[in-house]
Amino acid sequence: MSNYVLKYARGEEVKYISHLDFVRMFHRAVRRSGLEMAFSQGFNPHPLMTVALPLSVGVTSDGEYMKIAFAKNYKEEHIISELNGALPAGFKILNAKQVEGKELDLTKIDRADYIVTAELENERVPDIQAFLENETINVMKKSKSGVKEADVRPYIYKLKLEEEDGRLIMLSMQLAAGSSYNLKPDTVLDAMEKYCEGVKVMFKSIHRVSMLCGDREYL
Amino acid sequence: MPYTFCHKLMKEGFCKSKGKSMEITTRDKILMNVQKPTRYTGGELNEVKKDPNTVDIRFAFCFPDTYEIGMSHLGMKILYYLINRRKDTYCERVFAPWVDMEAEMKAHNMRLFALETGDEITNFDMVGFTLQYELSFSNVVNMLRLADIPLRSSERTDQHPFVCAGGPCAYNPEPIADVIDFFMLGEGEEIFDEVLDIYKQWKKDGKKIRKEFLEKIAELEGIYVPAFYDVSYNADGTIAEFKPNNPHAKPTVRKRIMKDFDTAYTPHSIIVPFGEVVHDRVMLEIFRGCIRGCRFCQAGYVYRPVRERKVDTLLGIAQDLLDCSGYDEMSLSSLSTSDYTQLKALTDGLLEMTEKKKIGLSLPSLRIDNFSLELMEKVQKVRKTGITFAPEAGTQRLRDVINKNITEENILKSTDLLFRGGWTGVKLYFMIGLPTETEEDIRGIADLAGKVLDTYFAIDKQERAKNINITVSTSGFVPKPFTAFQWEPQNTRDMLIEKQNLLKESITSRRIRYTWHDNKTSYLEGVFARGDRRLCDVLIKAVENGCKFDGWGEYFDFDTWMKTFEQTGVDPDFYNLRPREYDEILPWDHIDIGVTKKFFIRESEKARRAETTPNCREKCAGCGVGSFGAGVCYE
Numbered sequence: 001m002s003n004y005v006l007k008y009a010r011g012e013e014v015k016y017i018s019h020l021d022f023v024r025m026f027h028r029a030v031r032r033s034g035l036e037m038a039f040s041q042g043f044n045p046h047p048l049m050t051v052a053l054p055l056s057v058g059v060t061s062d063g064e065y066m067k068i069a070f071a072k073n074y075k076e077e078h079i080i081s082e083l084n085g086a087l088p089a090g091f092k093i094l095n096a097k098q099v100e101g102k103e104l105d106l107t108k109i110d111r112a113d114y115i116v117t118a119e120l121e122n123e124r125v126p127d128i129q130a131f132l133e134n135e136t137i138n139v140m141k142k143s144k145s146g147v148k149e150a151d152v153r154p155y156i157y158k159l160k161l162e163e164e165d166g167r168l169i170m171l172s173m174q175l176a177a178g179s180s181y182n183l184k185p186d187t188v189l190d191a192m193e194k195y196c197e198g199v200k201v202m203f204k205s206i207h208r209v210s211m212l213c214g215d216r217e218y219l
Numbered sequence: 220m221p222y223t224f225c226h227k228l229m230k231e232g233f234c235k236s237k238g239k240s241m242e243i244t245t246r247d248k249i250l251m252n253v254q255k256p257t258r259y260t261g262g263e264l265n266e267v268k269k270d271p272n273t274v275d276i277r278f279a280f281c282f283p284d285t286y287e288i289g290m291s292h293l294g295m296k297i298l299y300y301l302i303n304r305r306k307d308t309y310c311e312r313v314f315a316p317w318v319d320m321e322a323e324m325k326a327h328n329m330r331l332f333a334l335e336t337g338d339e340i341t342n343f344d345m346v347g348f349t350l351q352y353e354l355s356f357s358n359v360v361n362m363l364r365l366a367d368i369p370l371r372s373s374e375r376t377d378q379h380p381f382v383c384a385g386g387p388c389a390y391n392p393e394p395i396a397d398v399i400d401f402f403m404l405g406e407g408e409e410i411f412d413e414v415l416d417i418y419k420q421w422k423k424d425g426k427k428i429r430k431e432f433l434e435k436i437a438e439l440e441g442i443y444v445p446a447f448y449d450v451s452y453n454a455d456g457t458i459a460e461f462k463p464n465n466p467h468a469k470p471t472v473r474k475r476i477m478k479d480f481d482t483a484y485t486p487h488s489i490i491v492p493f494g495e496v497v498h499d500r501v502m503l504e505i506f507r508g509c510i511r512g513c514r515f516c517q518a519g520y521v522y523r524p525v526r527e528r529k530v531d532t533l534l535g536i537a538q539d540l541l542d543c544s545g546y547d548e549m550s551l552s553s554l555s556t557s558d559y560t561q562l563k564a565l566t567d568g569l570l571e572m573t574e575k576k577k578i579g580l581s582l583p584s585l586r587i588d589n590f591s592l593e594l595m596e597k598v599q600k601v602r603k604t605g606i607t608f609a610p611e612a613g614t615q616r617l618r619d620v621i622n623k624n625i626t627e628e629n630i631l632k633s634t635d636l637l638f639r640g641g642w643t644g645v646k647l648y649f650m651i652g653l654p655t656e657t658e659e660d661i662r663g664i665a666d667l668a669g670k671v672l673d674t675y676f677a678i679d680k681q682e683r684a685k686n687i688n689i690t691v692s693t694s695g696f697v698p699k700p701f702t703a704f705q706w707e708p709q710n711t712r713d714m715l716i717e718k719q720n721l722l723k724e725s726i727t728s729r730r731i732r733y734t735w736h737d738n739k740t741s742y743l744e745g746v747f748a749r750g751d752r753r754l755c756d757v758l759i760k761a762v763e764n765g766c767k768f769d770g771w772g773e774y775f776d777f778d779t780w781m782k783t784f785e786q787t788g789v790d791p792d793f794y795n796l797r798p799r800e801y802d803e804i805l806p807w808d809h810i811d812i813g814v815t816k817k818f819f820i821r822e823s824e825k826a827r828r829a830e831t832t833p834n835c836r837e838k839c840a841g842c843g844v845g846s847f848g849a850g851v852c853y854e
Contacts, residue, residue, distance in 0.1 A: 032545035
């Protein structure tokens with residue numbers, strides 16, 4: 001059995017697939033590819049595969065990661081080409097690396113970059129500078145213990161207005177992500193509605209650019 | 220301006236710095252707002268992709284129910300690839316949008332669209348519906364409405380697509396005849412090519428007169444053009460005369476079949492949905508038809524004669540379908556798995572293919588005996604929870620009436636084997652309201668369930684599973700066209716409720732659970748199953764009144780249906796509660812399935828005498844289908 005970390009992209013065509021459906025789809029793709037997956041032991045064996053921070057429905061990404069175990073040793077390029085031949089259009093394996101033990105530990109992911117396009121109610125561009133100057137930014141946030149108000153300011157690492165065009169704005173964000181603290185771009189938009197006068201988000205479209213450990217990309 | 224519901228045509232407005240498009244699309248706004256958006260996106264693995272500009276014919280294959288139901292249907296999968304193997308035609312899939320999606324579509328002024336391109340189907344060349352059950356008729360009409368296609372054939376012009384239909388409910392096409400331009404009767408594998416060839420020529424000639432195309436195809440075997448026939452009625456409401464009004468139309472239309480099923484077209488590819496669908500697995504059709512001849516069963520008659528595929532053919536198909544899909548489950552498909560003559564050889568071959576790769580194999584509709592139990596032990600990964608038996612009737616007399624060849628001894632022997640094998644649950648399925656049924660037959664259901672329970676207790680404690688769970692389930696019998704019971708009255712809803720109550724009282728053990736099927740849906744199903752053309756007005760009006768998804772408990776609106784019957788002055792009881800005479804002209808008499816009316820009369824008479832008819836392999840009963848020159852009739 002050998003372990004690999006895969007980096008992959010998820011495009012517009014397949015952004016509406018739920019996480020569970022994605023996992024099932026990926027198992028099928030591996031079967032089609034002819035690569036031999038490793039299964040867990042026990043009464044009800046399942047393929048060994050862990051996805052880091054599953055994407056929400058409707059979000060695209062150029063920087064997803066998973067750890068997966070194959071029954072055999074394969075060359076990394078072989079895995080990339082076989083899987084790309086078997087995946088439906090919209091998915092793409094960008095990179096693969098064989099790993100030992102805790103190498104490239106995906107549980108250590110602590111931040112993610114996003115690009116968010118938002119349609120606002122009116123042509124009123126939020127003042128990002130002023131927004132970030134707030135010492136605390138309290139907003140309703142979903143956590144394991146339910147929805148409650150929390151200060152998210154410390155978890156917004158970067159936030160920048162990239163483009164504006166009428167009621168459309170494009171923001172880039174770097175936010176805390178991972179098992180210890182996860183801040184969603186949606187929550188930041190909620191906060192902007194609260195702290196930036198006259199800003200109301202009618203619809204948003206989110207793209208995850210990458211997931212990082214500190215300032216380091218995995219693959 | 221109508222637009223295309225398609226990401227591929229999204230306007231490109233790239234942000235220079237990040238290489239991402241800064242755009243919010245209506246498509247996204249809609250899809251983020253509905254349940255299960257992958258129902259509407261297409262793009263699944265093995266979807267057929269073509270450039271619509273390079274084809275002559277655009278065909279919308281419509282399944283009048285949700286994506287999950289439609290994508291589980293084998294017939295659609297076959298015809299999808301069959302049509303698409305033609306370079307000149309692009310066949311795309313269309314399903315009934317769920318109510319949330321329909322609301323979004325209306326809010327955004329969007330018409331019904333096909334999954335592959337996202338294009339609205341309003342200007343396609345042909346729109347075809349598969350009619351699998353009567354309760355989907357309202358969805359057919361509603362889908363046409365959403366597509367902005369005139370609901371009646373008579374209202375369509377050369378600007379509109381041809382609307383066609385096929386499938387088991389097309390054998391009595393009359394209740395939906397005004398809506399459909401032409402029906403394709405029987406198996407579509409051959410007839411599609413003939414129709415499309417004629418269409419292509421007609422289009423090339425300038426698409427001048429709609430009627431001319433219909434006249435040309437009316438001459439093909441299996442094509443029924445309702446507009447080419449006139450019906451007149453007697454004072455009592457029965458049909459006085461049914462005859463062609465166009466010289467191109469045949470007096471009777473005979474169904475089409477694939478004579479050589481083994482070599483008949485079958486796809487070696489399968490679309491793999493992203494979301495879970497009802498039958499989410501490879502389906503391997505081992506034979507078509509059924510030798511049994513249960514007298515209530517329309518499928519058992521209309522799919523005659525039985526034709527099998529060879530083991531080697533099936534193994535080849537199975538391998539290809541598994542390879543191209545990555546599915547880890549496969550199911551045999553037929554009306555009765557145990558009747559496949561080479562079952563042992565087939566399952567041996569399949570096991571060899573599936574065992575190593577941890578692929579599950581399911582074998583529905585098996586008769587339980589030592590061979591099949593052993594087989595199930597080997598192949599099925601599922602836990603030994605429940606297994607369903609369908610004795611259909613509670614007493615041997617009534618089982619003889621319906622020609623269901625299963626005896627009490629069979630059932631008790633099988634359940635004994637199952638309980639010893641560790642199975643913990645048995646579901647017994649029955650129909651109530653069968654012809655000649657008495658109270659004794661109803662009590663017989665409770666008795667039979669009691670005996671199954673006794674079987675369990677008769678087994679030594681060490682040799683049986685710890686728990687036992689017996690479920691009795693009933694549904695109201697609905698007489699269908701092209702069965703021995705096509706002349707029989709359906710029970711009224713009150714009669715069925717009485718019988719349900721009697722059965723409830725007769726079941727005394729707390730270990731036996733009783734569930735029953737809603738009799739309001741059975742009532743409506745009964746009306747449309749044997750209805751005539753006068754129901755078309757009711758159907759269209761009902762949809763205008765808001766009826767759709769009649770097969771879905773939460774949307775079935777019986778009161779609105781009944782109100783619509785009143786509004787249109789049509790008495791529904793006339794169609795389902797009335798006994799018919801043998802000499803009455805039935806609405807489907809102009810359709811010829813190969814099985815003769817004489818045979819059905821003979822079977823009907825034998826039913827009344829509780830006489831059984833042997834199956835096709837024991838002894839030919841002379842049903843008439845031998846005239847096709849194929850299958851079991853010539854084995």
